[in-house]
Amino acid sequence: MNPHFLKPLFDLVGLPYFGAYISTLFFAFIFGSLLSIAVAPLLGGKRLPTTLLAMIAIPSALLGSKLFHILFDEHFLEYMHALNEKGIGYIFTLFNPFSGGHVFYGGLVGGAIGGVLLIWFITGKSTKELWRYADITAFAIIAGLAIARVGCHSEGCCFGRPFLFGIQFPPLSKTAFMLHRVLPSYSFTNPTLPLFPTQIAHSLTNLSILLFLLYNLFKHKKPLGWFVLSAISYYAVGRFFIEFFRFDVRGSLLFFSTSQWISILLFAWAYPKLRRLKKQPKPKKS
Numbered sequence: 283m284n285p286h287f288l289k290p291l292f293d294l295v296g297l298p299y300f301g302a303y304i305s306t307l308f309f310a311f312i313f314g315s316l317l318s319i320a321v322a323p324l325l326g327g328k329r330l331p332t333t334l335l336a337m338i339a340i341p342s343a344l345l346g347s348k349l350f351h352i353l354f355d356e357h358f359l360e361y362m363h364a365l366n367e368k369g370i371g372y373i374f375t376l377f378n379p380f381s382g383g384h385v386f387y388g389g390l391v392g393g394a395i396g397g398v399l400l401i402w403f404i405t406g407k408s409t410k411e412l413w414r415y416a417d418i419t420a421f422a423i424i425a426g427l428a429i430a431r432v433g434c435h436s437e438g439c440c441f442g443r444p445f446l447f448g449i450q451f452p453p454l455s456k457t458a459f460m461l462h463r464v465l466p467s468y469s470f471t472n473p474t475l476p477l478f479p480t481q482i483a484h485s486l487t488n489l490s491i492l493l494f495l496l497y498n499l500f501k502h503k504k505p506l507g508w509f510v511l512s513a514i515s516y517y518a519v520g521r522f523f524i525e526f527f528r529f530d531v532r533g534s535l536l537f538f539s540t541s542q543w544i545s546i547l548l549f550a551w552a553y554p555k556l557r558r559l560k561k562q563p564k565p566k567k568s
Contacts, residue, residue, distance in 0.1 A: 300380045306433025314422030338400045339393040346392015350385035417509035428488035435481035442478025443529045478527040487520040511556040518549040
């Protein structure tokens with residue numbers, strides 16, 4: 283864990299450094315956008331709409347991720363109290379994209395809404411084109427997640443449960459303070475217990491999904507929607523099981539975390555559609 287591992291690079295180009303997570307999130311958006319622009323022609327899309335899609339989806343995703351953090355990360359009453367004390371201007375602090383507190387599923391919802399509205403508008407309400415650009419965007423999302431989770435590990439958030447062969451975080455680290463919140467008897471002035479590296483597990487899972495998508499991109503021509511439905515289905519499964527090892531300070535509902543419930547809903551929506559696509563005759567590659 284080193285929350286400052288990217289700081290020399292930002293110092294070199296004279297940019298302010300906002301920490302490991304925000305910095306890797308910045309790189310995730312850039313790399314994901316470039317990747318989606320690169321694969322767009324291979325999926326029958328165009329680079330200009332894909333570029334516009336990235337320009338709309340990124341701020342929409344940031345807005346959605348902050349909104350989900352405010353609503354579902356067990357800080358809602360604290361934020362509302364601060365809003366009441368500091369006035370309406372505090373809204374800009376709450377939704378500051380460079381501050382901590384981002385929820386992936388909120389970003390997915392926000393980015394999807396912004397992206398769908400854009401593609402719906404520029405393609406004349408074409409459902410076919412919606413699926414095409416959803417496939418293109420799937421590469422950006424999965425690649426971005428693989429990168430951003432490295433930032434989670436460096437920042438010390440999203441950590442796992444105590445685990446015999448886990449990773450220890452230093453005293454007075456973000457992980458130590460968050461662990462103290464869950465286990466008050468634990469002193470944040472000590473190194474943490476060995477914790478399961480859920481952040482690295484997430485990153486490797488997403489990298490595996492990305493490689494799977496890229497392999498199939500060049501192997502056979504797939505029906506519209508196959509890439510995005512595959513990405514959602516496999517991500518939901520991976521996220522569901524990794525959550526069992528995560529020390530989620532946000533609590534749970536009926537033995538499952540909020541992220542697990544969302545994973546179940548996403549899988550229940552995406553996988554049946556993916557199964558139907560698999561039963562269709564494979565289109566010939568042109």
